Amino acid sequence: MVSPYSEDIFMSDSTPPLRAERLTFFSDAVAAIALTLLVLPLVELVPEAIEDGETPAELVGHHVVPFASFLLSFFVIWRIWTVHHQLFDRVESIDHRVVRINSLWLLCVVVLPFPAEMVGAYGDEPLVIALYIGVLLASSITLTVLATALRRINPAESSPPRTSLEQLVGNAVCLALALVLAMAIPGAGYWPLLLLLADGPVLALVRRRRSRPS
Template identity: 55%
Template sequence: MHANAHRTRRSDGTTPRAPHPSLPAERLAAFSDAVVAIAITLLAIPLIDLVPDALEDGDSAVEVVTHHAASISSFLLSFVVIWRIWTVHHEVFPRTGEVSGRVAQINVLWLVCIVALPFPVEMISSYGAEPFVLAIYVAVLFASSIALAAMALILRRTGTRDTTPSRGTVEQVLGNATCLTVAFLLVLAAPQLGFWPLALLLVDGPALALARRLAPRKPGGDA
């Protein structure tokens, strides 16, 4: 007989669905760390290729830097942005033992955004901060922040107090997503601002810290 025949049936004759598979949070975080490391490496590869190309063109060492300032700047900016997003991602899972299949699937979407980031970075190196290129770049970051916020909210809603992201972590994730949402809208509405809207990522932490200091403390609130 098939294994399905041995499943317990409900009173209405239907077979209950098998529980969604879970995954240890440590394995998910470790895999994500590896993918982020690869993405950062991919960002640096075009810079390494600049040196032999410059030698063939007869450029001096100084001209390697001055003639490719846009490529170097986009790399540095993207490195900082990925680092910022990764630190927020890393704070979501420390207290979680296992994650559901849904969270794992959303994490795959987050990883897709991180791995895809070198593509718009290379476009910026080639085309500069054109409105379309800039919109793609910030859109990838915006999508990654939305995926991360979704994971944090699902974990917060489905777990217990001791195994879910802390309230402060969720606030940080939502603050990061809010800043990138505003940055994305600014890039679409005022592309002449260039990369400056991404500076909002530097103020979400201090803004949340100030809001916590000003907010009245509730007895027994989640730390």
């Protein structure tokens, strides 16, 4: 027996466009839940520290890596949510292809607290590094595909600007390089992620050179 909802889920892309507002509200809620999940492991450290007789200073000093992982992951989710918000800032309608791509992006956001918790537990183990950066890369690639799909189905005045797409491509390239360096250089740890700080200045330089008269 076919579910009455199967027709909606597998609806073809030729169906009438959908309102983007509901998708963005749902995405905002998922991102907020993911941010909340990040802090739960830190909350659990408090009763454990009290049971072990640790002082507040010892609690923080003995768990520097989990705290650093939380701050990094919070910043990452906040950043990719900000980019996602910018993509839909002027978009009024979407199709089911966009819904499917956005679902893949939400999957990356929801999964991210898991490798973030592994970072706090296992530190710079190669598998943990690959998983953490890999999830970030998957999120960046998915956002790039999402931006391309939105630009294809919306008029120029309501589609994501080209600068946003360029930023996403630059971010994905930096994460791909970070993953390669982290796996190729023993002891590199998470330092290759500092490449994320370079995509903005590099893109600004490229845009200035492109705007100069030939």
